Amino acid sequence: MAGPLLEARGIVKSYGHVEALRGADLALPPGEVVALIGDNGAGKSTLAKILSGVEPPDDGEILLDGRPMAFSSAEDARAAGIETVYQDLALCADLTPAANFFLGRELLKPGLLGRLGLLDDAAMRERARQACERLGVELKSQDAPVSTLSGGQRQGVAVARAVTWARRVVFMDEPTAALGVVQTRRVLDLIRGVRDSGVSVLLISHNMQDVKAVSDRVEVLRLGRRVARFDTAQVSMEELVGAMTGARG
Numbered sequence: 001m002a003g004p005l006l007e008a009r010g011i012v013k014s015y016g017h018v019e020a021l022r023g024a025d026l027a028l029p030p031g032e033v034v035a036l037i038g039d040n041g042a043g044k045s046t047l048a049k050i051l052s053g054v055e056p057p058d059d060g061e062i063l064l065d066g067r068p069m070a071f072s073s074a075e076d077a078r079a080a081g082i083e084t085v086y087q088d089l090a091l092c093a094d095l096t097p098a099a100n101f102f103l104g105r106e107l108l109k110p111g112l113l114g115r116l117g118l119l120d121d122a123a124m125r126e127r128a129r130q131a132c133e134r135l136g137v138e139l140k141s142q143d144a145p146v147s148t149l150s151g152g153q154r155q156g157v158a159v160a161r162a163v164t165w166a167r168r169v170v171f172m173d174e175p176t177a178a179l180g181v182v183q184t185r186r187v188l189d190l191i192r193g194v195r196d197s198g199v200s201v202l203l204i205s206h207n208m209q210d211v212k213a214v215s216d217r218v219e220v221l222r223l224g225r226r227v228a229r230f231d232t233a234q235v236s237m238e239e240l241v242g243a244m245t246g247a248r249g
């Protein structure tokens with residue numbers, strides 16, 4: 001098996017007196033979906049934030065392609081090809097999907113107009129439309145702000161944006177929370193599509209059915225440490241729950 005694409009070793013992180021991570025490990029192989037599961041407060045979101053550059057660890061190592069990395073911001077991680085779909089989706093409600101897609105990465109018009117700082121709105125709309133279409137996200141209008149979209153459509157836009165820019169890894173923190181059955185299926189299909197395009201996915205989820213349906217491997221955090229790892233095909237729902245709660249594993 002190839003070495004991990006992204007790896008966390010012995011990550012420690014405290015918030016005041018709360019030890020969120022106490023030497024957590026995680027390995028994300030290339031081109032796989034890894035589910036990160038654990039009870040409330042186990043440290044999943046904290047670990048994802050550290051791996052995506054949002055927060056610095058107090059101790060421990062992050063390796064990308066086996067080489068130590070120090071991300072000092074989410075921009076650093078993005079520059080390394082790592083994108084995140086946050087729990088709150090981090091979309092700007094008043095902007096269109098295209099404006100959200102290109103926030104901070106705006107395309108300028110070619111030639112002199114670009115040098116004058118003029119944005120190429122048509123090109124951005126078209127690229128955003130194509131990205132959504134590729135992932136099966138149907139938007140009636142490209143001009144409507146994100147606030148007018150349904151929860152599932154917003155989820156789709158956030159995932160499509162992450163996938164558009166991610167060259168290596170996408171983190172998804174509870175991407176199906178608050179979605180209906182049909183929308184959930186759509187997001188799971190998106191995750192498979194991302195994996196099949198060669199990008200690794202780290203999926204944080206409390207939904208064991210989603211985890212079983214879409215992941216290749218499962219890593220279990222408890223009280224800030226990894227306590228178990230499984231091949232999804234080899235593990236039962238009961239074993240996963242047992243490992244999370246400490247009843248087993």
Ligand SMILES: Nc1ncnc2c1ncn2[C@@H]1O[C@H](COP(=O)(O)OP(=O)(O)OP(=O)(O)O)[C@@H](O)[C@H]1O
Binds near residue numbers: 015020042044
């Ligand atoms: N910014 C913060 N300030 C203080 N404590 C925090 C902060 N972020 C996380 N924590 C604490 O760190 C611990 C781990 O939190 P984290 O959100 O990583 O867990 P989680 O496994 O993602 O939980 P959940 O499934 O409930 O989202 C919790 O005890 C939490 O209260």
